[in-house]
Amino acid sequence: MAAKKKGKNTAEAVRELVQPLAAALGLSLWDVRFVKEGADWYLRIFIDKEGGVSIDDCVDMTHAVNEPLDTQDLMQGAYTLEVSSPGTNRELTRPEHFAACLGQPVWVRFIRPFADGSREVIGTLCTCEKDAVTLKNEQDETMTFALTDTAWIRLYDDDNLGGNEDE
Structure with a gap:
């Protein structure tokens, strides 16, 4: 699965990869963003579930996506992975x-x-x-x-x- 190094194509490729992993954990995938801030790249995965997301949900999702992300090598170079809730002021994009x-x-x-x-x-x-x-x-x-x-x-x-x- 080839993807561009940055931007929407990378985020969409990651979305396709991690969607079933989130579902297996009883989570819904709210959004995926691959953004550059200063000199650093961030892969942000926003998860949700009925009743709200706990820190344990974020940890479980992080563990679930680490190996597939490394194996698929969708992003070249270093990046920081962040898994969190979209929050109460979540952005509507899709x-x-x-x-x-x-x-x-x-x-x-x-x-x-x-x-x-x-x-x-x-x-x-x-x-x-x-x-x-x-x-x-x-x-x-x-x-x-x-x-x-x-x-x-x-x-x-x-x-x-x-x-x-x-x-």
Whole structure:
């Protein structure tokens, strides 16, 4: 299974490799990211399960993926493996994320500001079809926008805002 050294193709190749390993542990694979930060590469595997992820789940997943990752050699060079929960402010990036979060509050940051100058909106996720998302705000007004207009979309949990706001 050949993959590019970095970027989406590597993350997708890793996703295909580790998905069955997560399932065997009773976990769902939320996301895989292969990113460069400074001079270092990070392979981040985000796992989830009903009732939440424990440190033991992360350790078990780490042990399960180490050998297959080394054997398949999907990444050339050194990288740091991180296995964790996506957290309460998890980013929605895949169709299955949006489907799982319908009816829940989300926080959207747009690439460009609206006419009123704001770049963020919070609302209830109503639909996500192909390339468009529809939210309903507190005034019960709907808003539809293209996914390509967003910097990110995350579950909204006002008790845990912060940390990754500037990504």
